[in-house]
Amino acid sequence: MHPIQNVVLAALWAVAAWRLPSAVRGAKQRSVWIAFASIAAANTLAHPAVKSLLNEVTGINNLATLTSNLAGILGFSAFVQFVVSVARPRAIRSSRRLLAACGFVGAFALVLLFAITPRPRNVDNFFEAYTGRPLGTAFCCVFLSYVGVSTVIATCLFTGYSRHAADPWLRAGLRLLGTGTAVGTLYTIFCAARMLTRLAHQPFVTNDHTAAAVAHIIQDTAIALIVVGNSLPACGVLRRNLSDRRTLRRLRPLWSALTDAVPDVILEAPVPRCPRIRLLRQIIEIHDAMLILACYVPPRLRQQAHSRAAQVLQDEEGRTALAQALWLRAACETKRAGIEPSAYSVDEPTAHPEHLAFDFDFEVARLQRLCDAFNSPTGEAFARKHRPDMHDA
Secondary structure (H helix, E strand, O other), X not given: OOHHHHHXXXXXXXXXXXXXXXXXXXXXXXXXXXHHHHHHHHHHHOOHHHXXXXXXXXXXXXXXXXXXXXXXXXXXXXXXXXXXXHHOHHHHHHHHHHHHHHHHHHHHHHHHHHHHOOOOOOOOOHHHHHOOOHHHHHHHHHHHHHHHHHHHHHHHHHHHHHOOOOOHHHHHHHHHHHHHHHHHHHHHHHHHHHHHHHHOOOOOOXXXXXXXXXXXXXXXXXXXXXXXXXXXXXXXXXXXXXXXXXXXXXXXXXXHHXXXXXXXXXXXXXXXXXXXXXXXXXXXXXXXXXXXXXXXXXXXXXXXXXHHHHHHOOOHHHHHHHHHHHHHHHHHHHHHOOOOOOOOOOOOOXXXXXXXXXXXXXXXXXXXXXXXXXXXXXXXXXXXXXXXXXXXX
């Protein structure tokens, strides 16, 4: 077995192991785990050492070839089911019944043809040894036809769904998956053409050694593209989780200061593990605290905050964030001192729900600017300077 094939086999088992926890937790991910585990098992059974051991232990010539192809049919059935669940979720039930029926028919045909094909001895390559013979050709045709139809369906669905995927990592992953299944279709066409020319006793475009090498290259390329395409969306999720964790740490000082002044805004529900949900919760608690603290800021102090921000910064976004940070610092001091809210304070929008609803990244960036301004020396100086004014209010 070529070293590249060993690498591909290891990658298949790695993906199967990686997908196992999610398959245990939810049925939706089970089909993709079955697909990769079955294809990995099929390639393992095709390994010379495993193939030889199974044939010798059972005493059935070339049994490893049959079990490998049966595992392949199971894997491609599950793979198509996974594609349908992603691209056509409404067709899951009907497709599951159809795929089960087709898989059963294909498996039955393989077992029947294997049983009636004369196999006087074990061979290293069943395809090479038995193509050119009617029963051996029929056996290979059943498997190649099933794989070919499955990869054509998967290619069409992946390609169509990738056009509508908003996430760039998901879109790239779907395109790679579609490319991998298209290469898989090419593999079945190449093998079928070679098999039929041998059955017709016609010369193929290359000699047997070169054709076998090309077939292995196409097969390994298809599997590699599918493995990488399946992993790319997860890389996007990992990247987003890391970004959300960084944002959580960056907003933590602002959140701590505001919730220390207004502890009642902290939600009672348990803190979730998902970084995006934790970040959303942190943003909600920050906004709730800002709305309460706005009542502790008289209009005069608010105007002084805007004037001071205009002296320090020129750009509008930075000036707005600094002004808000200045009066928030002062409001926190007032709230901690136990002073009642100002009866004459006016409401000022401290949150932008339209951005929070429709542009999450915009709101995160705005709060990051606010956090930087809140913890700046200008903010600390403003809070110290205007503490008497707050007491007077």
